[in-house]
Amino acid sequence: MSAPVLKPLIIGSGGREHALAWKLRKSSSVERVLCVPGSDGIALDAEVVPASLSDIEGIAKLAASLKADYTVVGPELPLVAGLADAFKAHGLRVVGPSQAGARLEGSKIFAKQFLQKYGIPTGPLYGIYNSVGEAYSALCAVDWPVVIKADGPCAGKGVLVTNSPDEATAFIERLMDKREFGEAGTRVLIEEALVGKELSFIVLTDGEHVLPLATSRDHKRALDHDQGPNTGGMGAISFEGMISADLEAEILEKVVRPTLDGMAREGSPYVGFLYCGLMLTSDGPKVLEFNCRMGDPECQAIVARMDFDLAETLEATTEGELDRIVPRWRPGASVCLVLASGGYPGPYEAGNVIQGLEVAGGQEDLVVFHAGTRAAEGGGFVTSGGRVLGVTAAGRDLGAAAARAYAAAAQIRFDGVHYRRDIGMI
Numbered sequence: 001m002s003a004p005v006l007k008p009l010i011i012g013s014g015g016r017e018h019a020l021a022w023k024l025r026k027s028s029s030v031e032r033v034l035c036v037p038g039s040d041g042i043a044l045d046a047e048v049v050p051a052s053l054s055d056i057e058g059i060a061k062l063a064a065s066l067k068a069d070y071t072v073v074g075p076e077l078p079l080v081a082g083l084a085d086a087f088k089a090h091g092l093r094v095v096g097p098s099q100a101g102a103r104l105e106g107s108k109i110f111a112k113q114f115l116q117k118y119g120i121p122t123g124p125l126y127g128i129y130n131s132v133g134e135a136y137s138a139l140c141a142v143d144w145p146v147v148i149k150a151d152g153p154c155a156g157k158g159v160l161v162t163n164s165p166d167e168a169t170a171f172i173e174r175l176m177d178k179r180e181f182g183e184a185g186t187r188v189l190i191e192e193a194l195v196g197k198e199l200s201f202i203v204l205t206d207g208e209h210v211l212p213l214a215t216s217r218d219h220k221r222a223l224d225h226d227q228g229p230n231t232g233g234m235g236a237i238s239f240e241g242m243i244s245a246d247l248e249a250e251i252l253e254k255v256v257r258p259t260l261d262g263m264a265r266e267g268s269p270y271v272g273f274l275y276c277g278l279m280l281t282s283d284g285p286k287v288l289e290f291n292c293r294m295g296d297p298e299c300q301a302i303v304a305r306m307d308f309d310l311a312e313t314l315e316a317t318t319e320g321e322l323d324r325i326v327p328r329w330r331p332g333a334s335v336c337l338v339l340a341s342g343g344y345p346g347p348y349e350a351g352n353v354i355q356g357l358e359v360a361g362g363q364e365d366l367v368v369f370h371a372g373t374r375a376a377e378g379g380g381f382v383t384s385g386g387r388v389l390g391v392t393a394a395g396r397d398l399g400a401a402a403a404r405a406y407a408a409a410a411q412i413r414f415d416g417v418h419y420r421r422d423i424g425m426i
Contacts, residue, residue, distance in 0.1 A: 247280075
């Protein structure tokens with residue numbers, strides 16, 4: 001019997017969504033890949049259908065009219081706004097948590113209180129503050145360094161780790177007084193900073209069964225050696241043996257399973273990608289944050305190592321049958337190097353012509369994912385976002401993958417291009 005022909009739908013328009021489209025298109029069980037709203041770059045690997053992601057009910061009705069077999073949601077904001085709930089109300093299958101489940105990312109305060117309630121290891125909390133004055137006063141009684149977090153989603157830019165009281169007060173002012181991130185900064189948390197190595201531990205779950213993805217590590221700071229402001233992510237790595245089997249088992253036992261069990265007890269069974277941002281401390285893994293979706297750019301590095309059918313895996317997730325999937329991972333390593341516009345994560349110029357995109361040339365182990373581009377008149381692409389491209393390479397080890405990614409990046413040019421020079425090297 002031939003395999004069923006699938007028509008998956010992706011929600012989103014960035015580099016993560018391009019990576020998902022690229023991988024789904026490779027599946028022998030897929031007839032067409034759809035993406036809403038997509039982008040000109042994603043159109044290289046999917047059929048894009050423009051729409052506004054802020055119109056939750058409209059997106060659900062559009063998905064129903066497209067007759068997709070299932071939908072996978074890329075970004076967090078539609079999930080926080082209840083997109084998965086709207087899809088289910090229309091009888092549509094979706095890979096993504098309910099609005100209640102998405103609170104794990106939508107509210108840092110909810111997530112912290114959830115971690116404490118269910119005894120999931122995390123850093124000590126100094127307090128939760130509702131005003132600038134309260135937050136300033138709290139800084140007088142902390143041990144430095146501290147972590148300051150906006151309650152709501154800020155595209156990866158709502159967290160500061162600092163040793164500087166001046167930097168801390170300036171950040172609180174940006175969040176709570178100037179409202180640089182809108183309502184997301186109405187309330188803040190101040191936590192004790194943890195020491196160790198960060199790890200992105202992402203799983204896919206159907207609410208009961210859990211499929212751990214290849215472990216990865218993101219690099220948030222804009223500049224080399226983890227300096228400069230936080231960004232949405234300047235690069236990611238994944239390699240065989242990044243953590244031991246014992247450590248993976250510990251994370252599943254002490255973090256993932258209690259989180260899923262706790263969400264079920266809260267009346268919000270969790271389905272979709274669960275991103276556990278961890279610090280590997282001397283006392284074991286501790287949760288820094290949760291995301292309710294795949295990471296970006298971790299997704300790009302992870303799909304480069306997938307040696308199994310992602311389309312069938314996502315379908316099994318929507319059917320509650322994830323236990324029938326046996327994931328296989330390519331040995332070696334992968335590196336995603338983000339090419340950003342000059343000035344990012346601050347103000348940047350758009351509309352710059354991109355040259356050298358043909359560098360990948362159909363190579364199996366090298367692909368350039370589009371994150372912030374648009375088609376130019378007369379052909380080619382120009383920049384349209386802060387994070388522009390994700391040059392992603394696989395290799396026999398981390399050094400080989402990084403060398404391939406950097407060699408390709410050197411051939412891609414646009415005015416103001418900026419990328420870190422140490423991804424895969426620290």
